Amino acid sequence: MARADSGPQAPETGLSAGADGSPRWIAYVPLGEVREAERNAKAHDLDHIKALITRFGFAGSAVHDGRTGRIIAGHGRLESLRAMEAEGQDPPDGIVRGEDGTWRMPVEHGWSSRSDAEAEALGVALNEATTRGGWDEPALTGLLADLDSADAELRRLAGWDDTHFDALVALCAVPGPSGAGMDGGESPAISGDEADQAVLDETDRAAWPVIRAQVSHELYARWRSVDGADDAARVGVLLDLAGT
Secondary structure, three states: OOOOOOOOOOOOOOOOOOOOOOOOEEEEEEHHHOOOOOOOOOOOOHHHHHHHHHHHOOOOOEEEEOOOOEEEEOHHHHHHHHHHHHOOOOOOOOOEEOOOOOEEEEEEEEEOOOOHHHHHHHHHHHHHHHHOOOOOHHHHHHHHHHHHHHOHHHHHHOOOOHHHHHHHHHHHHOEOOOOEEOOOOEOOOOOHHHHHHHHHHHOOHHHOOOOOOOOOHHHHHHHHOOOOOOHHHHHHHHHHHOOO
C-alpha cells in the first residue's frame, strides 16, 4: 500500500473545506523532491513545453496526491524544468530559486486519492479531458488568424505550425451545401469531391484528420489483410468497395 505523504503542510488560511474534502493550496517544492507517478502513459514534446515556459513563464501547477506523495499531473513540465535547470538557464517567471540554489516549482496540494487505481484514473483523465469536445473550427481559425497577424510565433507556440494552420484555414473555406464556407463567408460553388481535393492540394499528409478506433484482435487481423500500403490506403479501398 502507498505510504501517506509527509510533505509541506497546509497554511492557515481561515477558510473551511467542503463537506467531502480539504482546501487546495500551493507549495514551492525543489524539483529534485517532486516525485513522479510510478506509471505515467502520457508522452511529451519537451522542446515545445520548454519553449512555452521560456515565452510565457510557468503557468499552472503540478498536482500532488497526498496519499502517495507523488504527482498525478505536471510530469512534462517537471521534466522540462529539470532540463532547463541542467542547461544552466535562469529560472523562468513562476519558478523560484531556493537558498541552496536549486529551482522550486509550484505544486498544488490538498487532494488525496482513495486508491492507486483512482490516482491513475485521474492522471489519465486530466490529460484526456483536454482532447474531448474538439474545437469550434471557424472561431479557432479567426483567433489563430489574429494571433498570426500580431505575431506568427505566438500562433506556432499555441500549437499550430504553418502546415496545420494552413490546413485549418483551407478546411474552413470548404463550402457547405449552401455554398457558404464553414466560416460563413462566400466560397465558390464546387462539388464535395472538388472541395476535399482543394483542401488536400493546400496541405500535406501531416495535416490530415486522424480516425481512431479500438477493435477486437479478429477485426484488426481482417483490417490488416485489406490491400493497401498503409491504413489511409486501406480506408480508401474499403470506401471504394462500399461504393461511397
